[in-house]
Each structure stands twice: as C-alpha cells, then as structure tokens.
Amino acid sequence: MVTPQTPRVTRHFEEELEHLKRRLLVMAGAVEEQVRRVVQSLVDRDHDLAQQVLNGDDPINRLQIEIDERCFRLLALYQPVATDLRMVVSSVKINSELERVGDFAVNIAEATLRYLDQPAVKPLIDIPRMGDIAQKMLRDSLNAFVTQDVALAQEVLERDDALDRLKDQVFRELLSFMLANSRLTESALDLILTSRHLERVGDHATNIAEEAIFIVSGRDVRHHGLDGGATE
Template identity: 45%
Template sequence: MPTHLLRDLERLKKEILTVGSLVEEATNKAILALVDRRTELAEEVREGDRLVDEREVQVEEECMKILALHQPVAADLRFVVAMLKVNNDLERVGDLADNIAARALSLAAGEPLSVPPEIVDMSAKVQAMLRDSLNAVVGRDIDLARKVLHDDEAVDELHAHIFVILEERMRAHPERISQEIQLLSVSRYLERIADLATNIAEDVVFMVDGEVVRHRSW
C-alpha cells in the first residue's frame, strides 16, 4: 500500500473515532439528563450537536479526497465506503441524542414523572450496542459486529413492551398524557439509535469480509 494512502486512511480512522466518541458521549449525557433530571447535561448535548455536524462534514470531505486522489481498490475501497456510511449513521445518532436531550428538558420543566425502569434498561442496551459497534470498527472485529446485529432484536422487543406500559399509564392518568407521549418518543429515539448501531455493525462486516448483510434477519 502506498505510504500516502496508508497515512490518509489512518487519519480517516482517527477522525471517525473522534465523531464516534462525541456521539457516544452525547448519547450517555442525554440519557442521564432524562433519568436524573439533569438539565445542565441536556443543555451540553444540545450545544454540542453543531460540533458533531461539523465533524461529519469534515470526515465526508476526507473520504471524497481519498477516493479522488488515491482511487483505492479492494479492501481499501471497502474501508472508505464503509467509513462514509458509518459517518452518516453517527451524525444521525447525534441528532437523536439531541432529540432525547430536548425531551429531557421539556420533562424536567414539568411535574416530576418517573421514568419506567424498562426505558432505563433499554438505554443501557442501546448504549452497549453503540459502544460495541464502534469497538468493532476500531478492531475490525467481525464477531463483535455480529453480536450487535443479534442484540437489536431485544431492543425492538423492549420498545414494544414500553409502548404497552406507557399506554396503560396514560389510561390511568390522562392528565399526564403529554408527558407520557414524550417518554414514548424517547423510547422510539433509542430504538432508532439501536438500528443505526446495527447499520454500523453491518458496515464492519462489509469492510472486513466484503459481505453485504443488510435486510437479513438474525
């Protein structure tokens, strides 16, 4: 592999990891803000979303530069294509973390409302999936990537269960419907983050093996 290409691929990997770290931190803070009613954390997430967007643009430009200058093939080409997809998915995770932070601020401004333990459990599973998907990128770990693919089903089941729980809470306390709907939105955002972590894991499988695994059931 030419030295200049190797250097640029390593720089691209570092830039992706920077975006990943920002997004993972934002997700963790948004969840803490929701569960513990810590508005300062929610504000930090909202203020930091612009930085994630800026980094996403930088990574995309770096990918395009590598494609134009080096015209990589085989494994190197798969790596750059995968990083383009991962970069886009991470930016979307950042947007969803921002959405959770916005819901946390809205809920904190109202009467105290207990967050169902199922949402806390779902949050932990989603955070683990996001962390595992990023670790799979770093280590080109196809086994860890496949674990993420399998974990997505448990999150989908939790989301469906949370819908039932919140529906029952709304029937019992119609005066809290607006707040419960916001919690339902949070559950939906978490489910979408899990889907994006799954996308990243699929990109790792493609990057390492050249196998396209999207739209398969696991």
Template identity: 55%
Template sequence: MEKHTSEHYAEQLTDIRGRVLRMGGLVEQMTRRVIQSLVQRNAELLPEVQSMETQVNQLHIEIDEACLELIALRQPTASDLRFVAAAMKINTDMERIGDQAINILECAESLLTVPPLKPLIDIPRMADISQDMLKDALDAFVNGDDDLAYRTILRDDDVDQLKDQVFRELLTYMMGDPSTIPRAMDLILVSRHLERIADHATNICEDVIFMVKGKDVRHHGPLS
C-alpha cells in the same frame, strides 16, 4: 518517492479511522449525557449535549470530504475501497445518532419542567444497551471484527422488546389517568429515539461485516 506516497496514503486512512472514532465517541457521550440528565432530573447537562452536536456536524462534513478525496486521488484497492465506503456510511449513521440524541434532549427539556411521572421504567436500560451496541459497533469497525459485529446485531431485538414494553406500560398509565398523557407521550418518544439509535448501531455493524467479508448482509443475510 513511492514510499513517501504510500506512507501518506496510510496516514490518510489512519486519519479517517481516527475521525470516525472521535465522532463515535461524541455521539455516545451525547446519548449518555442526555439520559443522565433525565434520570438525575438535571437540565444543566443539556447545553453540553448541544455543543457536542456542533462538533459532530463538523466531523460529519470532514469525514465525507476526506473519504471522497482519498477515493479521487488515491484509487484505493478493493479492501481499502470497502473501508472508505464503510466509513462514509458509518458517518451518516453516526450523524443521525447525534440527531436522535438532540430529539431526546427536546423531550428532556419538556419533561424536566413538570413533576416526574414515575421512575423511567425501562428507558435507562434501553439507553444502556443502545450505548453498548454503538460502542461495540465502533470497536468492530476499528478492529475489523465481523464476529463482534454479528453478535452486536443480535442485541437489537432486546431493544425492540424493551421499546414495546415501555409502550404498553405507558399506554396503561395514559388510559388510567389522562393527565399523564403529555408526559407519557414524551417518554414514548424517548424510547423510540433510543430504538433508532440501536438501529443505527445495527446499520454500522452491517457495514463492518460488508467491509470485512466483502458481502452484503443487509436484507438477505441470515440475520435480517
């Protein structure tokens, strides 16, 4: 009986981990597709992004429920409790990454109805780094790899720098030719949404470090 219960407990933890990964894969796909649609100027990829968001929202609710149920019924130990608390926080960040992908989708919808301003400057590169950060953050979570989490956090600065560069370039465009303003504004917003995706990946890494080390690196850690 004891054995049976503890097996079920381990299954519940595995189930939570699996759902977090599924959700992470979905928001990563959403970001990838929406940027692909911008780069290829192909609006046909957008409805799929929208339908992935429905699944993300469903998982968001399910993960919170599974975590609360486990806490309520199982009284997890210190390290399992940290895992569950991290899963709940990561859940929130992933849901907001999905929101950012939808924000980018809205910019893409308007950008794809007008002629392109010019190649997308550093936006595809920002997207690549943000997606890599998210992927590494989730790998760090699954493997309890705080070292990977630390290294991933450091890449956030690259994204911030690219965002500033995109902003400066587009500002020059706008000032030179006011007819480019609406398109340039949309691209600036896309770059800010990507920056926020990288921020959420950073949050996830901080939660992983807390989970592994039992210490809070937010605000006072060597990295902030």
C-alpha cells in the same frame, strides 16, 4: 485502469486511512457521550445537562464535514480499489449514521426539556437500560468496523432485539399509565418518543455493524432473507 501504486503512495494511503479511522472513533465517542448525557439528564431531571446536549451538536456536525472531506480526499488522491475502496465508502456511510445518532440525542434532549416541565410519570428503569444498550452497540459497532471484527459486529446485530423488546415494554407500560390517568398523557408521550429514539440509535449501530461485516466478508447482511443479494 488501476493506477500503479508505488510503495511510498501505498504507505501514505495506509497512514491516511488509519487517521480516518481514528477520526471516526473520535466522532463515535462524541456521539456516544451525547447519548449518555441525554439519558442521564432525563434520569436526574437535570435541565442544564439536557441543554449541554443541545449545545453539543455543533461540534459533531463539524466533525462530520471534516470526515466527509477526508474521505473525498482519499478517494481523489489515491483512487483506492477493492477493500481499500470499500473501507473509504463505508466510512462515508458510517459518518452519516453517526451524525444521525447525534440528531436523535438532540431530539431526546428536546423531549427531556418538555418532560422536566411536568411531574414525573414514574421512576425510570427501562429507558436508562435502553440507553446503556444503545451506547454499547454504538461503541462495539465502531470497534468492529475499525478492527474488522466480524464476531463483535454479529453480537451488535443480536443485541438489537433486546432494544426492541424494551421499547415495546416501555410502550405498553406507559400506555396503561395514560389510560389510567389522562393528566399523564403528555409526559408519557415524551417518554414513548424517547424510547423510540433510543431504539433508532440501536438501528444505526446495526447499520454500522452490517458495514463492518460487509467489509470483511464481502457478504451483504443488510437485507436478511433476500435471495441473491450482492457479494463480491
């Protein structure tokens, strides 16, 4: 039941797949920039920049719809099989992951705008560090997917632990601030929420890295420790 593929059709598919990957990289770049900006706005106490992040979500949502449509067109027109099919379906999933990271940037911008109305709890050290790690995880996971680089994808998975540890550290530190001074409760809560959002950005990068590994090795690493599982 495999559609006979003429060389010409194959070439068109390859070209469209390359175009799809480039659009995913554009989407990832836009989302990463949102994360960078929102952490910057929090550190610099910059209302305008936080507001720009809120306004920056619409273009990302438009990109998501465009990329989704591109995937459907590829599936419907070329009816790819095997690895090509997996590439396109993984692109649909990765597109959703990226759009959600965009939503977290918006959530952080909202927490930031609330936080900036209050006195600062403390100089921020771990949260910008989390932001840097999360951004790099995003970038590398996408590059791993596009260039089919399993080693890079594996590195992304390992960095997730660092993010988790920082999140726990932020939590403990802010809890002690809250216990010592209840006037800081609301501000500290917004920082705790921000660190959790950044941790979730890392989770989405992890999901993308897992798709990259799946594509190349046909090995499902999503649920470590599950016996059986699905491979090709």
